[in-house]
Amino acid sequence: MNSVKQIVRPPxxxxxxxxxxxxxIIWLALGALLLSLLLYFSGMKENNLPQSALAIHGFSALAGGFVSGKRSGMKGWYYGAMLGLIYGITVLTIGFLAANSGLSLSSALMLLAAMLAGAFGGMVGVNLKK
Structure with a gap:
């Protein structure tokens, strides 16, 4: 008799x-939720939000780059950096459309941090493929 796992494979x-x-994006949502909870329940000030948001963006790009590198199996830095670029442009586009925020030095810094973190995550992901 076949088990359900053998019949129905997840996509x-x-x-x-x-x-x-x-x-x-999943890690970004979890980080934003955690940051909101910290802001509400602790003594964290709103002045710390830009640094915390940059750290969450960096970690999200790192995790996404890790997944991209692991799934590609080669050129982890390339797939990770491309992921960071796509992630950064997506976040900047959503910020522009939702909050009418323009391009600034902080948005360029976030894009650069996402690309570097994604590239590093991709390199780690490729090397943990074994």
């Missing part, structure tokens, strides 16, 4: 970049 995302973007 697998074929593209490493799309899988990485999905994972990075």
């Amino acid at each position: 697998r995302i074929a593209s490493p970049l799309i899988a990485g973007v999905i994972y990075s």
Whole structure:
């Protein structure tokens, strides 16, 4: 008799970049929720939000780059950096459309941090493929 796991397989995302973007958005949502809870329940000040948001963006890009590199199996830095670029442009576009925020030095810094963190995550992901 066949088990349900053998009959119904969960869908697998074929593209490493799309899988990485999905994972990075999930980590972004969890980080934003954690940051909101810390802001509400602790003595954290709103002045610390830009640094905390940059750290969350960096970690999200790192996690997405890790997934992209692991799924690609090669050129982890390339897939991770492309993931960071896509992630950063997506976040900046959403910020522009939702909050009418323009481009600034902090948005360029976030884009650079996302690309570097994604590239590092991709390199680690490729090397942990074994």
